[in-house]
């Protein structure tokens with residue numbers, strides 16, 4: 389019996405031809421040669437080699453060491469290239485050319501798929517913001533007065549974004565609890581995660597020219613899972629009045645795979661009802677396409693699921709975040725990354741951080757390998773997700789994993 393083709397996928401494979409996320413890989417034989425890949429089931433297609441083998445005009449975009457040229461090429465090119473890739477992996481006549489260019493996933497090394505330009509992190513979950521407000525400001529309003537009028541965000545550190553699988557060194561820093569007479573220095577004792585979704589910009593914009601809500605798809609190439617590692621003790625002491633700094637900037641992990649927006653057309657959902665009138669540049673009530681994404685996230689600690697945050701509950705959409713971050717005329721560059729903020733649902737088992745899951749350490753999680761308030765050295769966190777796809781299928785998102793090592 390002939391060996392089964394790697395293109396013969398099991399029924400319902402979440403990485404089937406309806407998905408086709410992009411990544412960058414190297415092989416053991418050529419560890420210095422980064423290549424653009426497309427995931428098909430349990431394999432990576434060498435996209436540049438496939439373009440050459442089939443005489444495709446897209447070889448100039450695909451035979452590259454990073455996704456940046458394709459991301460910069462714009463929405464029409466994204467659609468055309470995706471259409472071509474779909475044909476390459478589904479039309480039987482292409483199999484003799486395509487099959488030799490498929491590498492098993494466990495035989496390759498994955499890298500950051502694009503050069504990150506600027507990095508912005510938002511705070512878009514009402515449940516998360518409310519929980520954090522209750523924990524840190526128990527006597528005040530849970531939400532700040534601006535929260536329902538604009539998507540709150542801050543500029544993060546692009547240079548410390550790392551690809552899934554990279555170890556994360558426990559940061560040291562300055563902290564001061566109310567009981568301490570003076571600040572102390574040492575390894576963070578409250579190392580945490582934030583389960584988030586990151587959107588990456590393809591098409592740049594001109595400085596001085598805001599990007600409207602309706603132009604979201606013209607600029608945003610795709611999305612990935614992201615883990616915003618956070619040292620709560622460092623953060624709590626330093627953040628007044630300018631916001632997060634060293635408690636966040638030591639490392640941010642992002643998935644190795646970028647899911648194109650087109651693969652998520654069946655996952656678009658309306659965001660929660662807004663309870664305040666929005667200024668016109670943020671008002672999406674009349675938009676033709678719903679602004680939310682129905683992504684079902686799962687957070688695991690050392691292989692045990694500890695939370696399942698629903699991205700569909702996010703109050704602010706990615707299109708509103710993009711409109712807000714450019715409304716002052718700030719321009720976009722190819723590779724700009726903006727993350728959603730911690731995704732937390734209404735229920736306890738839907739919270740996307742240990743800060744919330746353990747209520748700042750006062751309610752430890754009981755796990756098979758012991759209790760946890762925050763992360764211990766050796767702990768590994770993995771985020772996975774899926775979304776509804778066309779015709780009852782599921783679209784898998786690439787995982788983001790990271791292990792804590794002692795500082």
Ligand code: CA
Nearest residue numbers: 582616729730
């Ligand atoms: Ca965050």
